[in-house]
Amino acid sequence: MTSPRAPGAARREGRPGIALTVIAACQLMVVLDATIVNIALPHIQKALSFSTTDLSWVLSAYTLTFGGLLLLGGRAGDILGRRRVFMFGILLFTFASLVGGFAQEPWQLLAARALQGVGGAIASPTSLALITTTFPEGPERNRAFGVFAAVSAGGGAIGMLAGGLLTEWLNWRWVLFVNVPIGLLIVVLAPIFISESKRHPGRFDIAGAVASTGGMASLVYGFIRASEEGWRDPLTLGSFGAALVLLALFALIESRAKEPITPLRMFADRNRSGSYVIMLSLAAAMFGMFFFIVLFVQNVLGYSPIESGLAFLPVTVAIVTGAGISQRLLPALGPKPFMVVGSAITAAGMTWLTFIDPGSSYLSGVLGPMLLFGFGMGLNFVTLTLTAVSGVEQHEAGAASGLLNATQQVGGSLGLSILVTVFGTASRNEAEKQLPAFMAKATPEQKAEFTRSHELPASWGHQVLAQGISTAFIAAAGLVLLALLTASVVVRVRKSDLEALSGTASTGGPAA
Structure with a gap:
């Protein structure tokens, strides 16, 4: 006779592989939604009559609410139960995706994107915290973190590919509709294979x-x-x-x-604080790299949506490769070598991208630096994930994971905003520099079109765009150098850290 299940226990316990798949699917859906609409933006603009300025909010409405509410989402999981909050966040995200896909007016899409961000902020930190309660500390949990980190790191590039496929084969609305069946499946499977966590009484x-x-x-x-x-x-x-x-x-x-909501004592550990700074800086550069390379390959190289998406596939391979190497060698070498080497490789890739110009081809000016960038990011993501959440008390796991995710998302949002500002200034300066030569050589028809649109023709505009992107990448390289400096100077590795990472030490935070 079988014993009755404990309240909140999974209906089919002992299936860690399926539980991890459900958790990782949630994280993938939430992360890729920050980029999946990028390639569809021209189609969205035409369909809903967005102005160019308002179109930027299709991205920002999501990242602002997602990054801004991650800390609250992590806390909610601690107090109310992580599986319960996880499922609510997925349902909200799925509903918002459905509404956004049917949007007929700009404000409807922006409201749906903001609501998606709320759902993602609730589900994402809870999904990471569920790993700490589903898998015992040691090699099994480390492997789960490795999968989670690889999904988090590669989600942006996968979003680019998915966005290109869906936009070209179906239409832009499917970059939102695709979340609906995935979200519903996650909600169905979660109570079957994931147990509810212990609720910790408290106040919001x-x-x-x-x-x-x-x-x-x-x-x-x-x-x-x-x-x-x-x-x-x-x-x-x-x-x-x-x-x-x-x-x-x-x-x-x-x-x-x-x-x-965020215990400030978490920042007392220099390794954990350093990992937050590194994550923020690298995410800032990564979001900018994705955004501007999309502009370059579509507007300068003339790629179609699907070609643009495929152009990012090697980045995903590089990230996963780097993540796999760090996951295998991290217990033996410790986190610092991977943080330093990973940041240095990422900086090299970003510096290479600063040389981009209208004559750059995909093979000569884009693929090589993106592979370096992606491999360096892969080395870092697993390391940062383990360092930031290892040793945190169970009742603060949601807050810790929420803070880790917040640094990534807010770093991406802030970084993209900063780099867009640099891009805009450099582009305007380059346009002013090109304008006299254009006016001297332009036909009357070209002059009339410029007066109407205030945009230079493509042959001149490519130089303006490339100069703006190149200058933005200089700023992005500076952000990666900040990550490298932090990894080299701030992060310190002790024997206790190596033992915790290899699963031979008892739970407890790394030494300050």
Whole structure:
């Protein structure tokens, strides 16, 4: 006679492979949705009559709510039960995807994208925390983290490929509709193969959640606004001022709260704090690389959506390869070598990309640096994931994983906003430089078209675009160098860290 199942236990326990597949599928869906619409943007603009400025919010509406609410999502899983919160986040994400796919007006799509971000912010940190409760600490959990990290790192590139396939073979709406069957399947399988976590009584840190969300949203909006209206625009300055006040208030609230959404003591460990800085910097460069290479291959090289998506497939291979190598060798070598070498390789790839120009082909100017960039990122992602969450107490696992994910998402949002600002300034300067030569050689028809559209013809515009992208990549290289400096100077490895990573030590945080 079989014993009754404990409340909240999976209906089919002992299937860790399937449980990991469900968790990883959630993370893949959430991560790739940050990039899957990139290649479809021209089609969305035409279908819903977006202006070029408003079109940028199709990306920003998602990243702002996703990055801004990740900390609250992690805390919710701790208090209410991780599987329960995980399933709610997936259902909300799936519903928003369905609504967005049927959008007939710009505001409808933007509202759906923002709601997708809310659902993703609830589900994503909880999915990582579920690994800590589903797999015992040691080699089994390390392998699960490796799979999770590889999915997180490769999700952006996979989104590019999926977006190209869906846009060209079906239409742009399917970059949203594709989430519906996947989300429903995850919700069905979760209670079958994943057990509910123990609920930890507590209260929601609403004041901290509002301050952190508002602060990060204001900061990202300030950079986006600056790229459009300039640094002296009153709303730009007001956004930065609001971000400064709100983020300072957030730190004050967290230092005094009895149950903070982000326990500040997590930052006392220099290895963990260093991993957060490295993650933020690398994600900033990665989001920018994806965004600008899409512009280059479509607008300069003339690639179709599916060709653009396929152009990013080697990046995924490079990331997975790097992640696999680090996963196998990490217990023996420790995290620091992979952080330093991975960041150095990523910096080399990004520096190579700064030489891009209108004469660059995919093979000569894009593929090589992207492979270097992706391999370096793969070496880093597994290492950063393990270092950031290892040794965290069970009742704070959701907050720790939420903070890790927040640094990646907010780093990507902030980085893209900063790089777009650099791109916009460099592009305008290059256009002003090219304008006299264009006007001297242009036909009356070309001059009339320029007066109407304020855009240079493609033969001249390619130089403007390439110069803007090249300059943006210089700034991105600076961000990666910050990650390399942090890995070299801040992160320290001790014997206890190596033991924890190899599963031979008992649970407990790495030494400060």
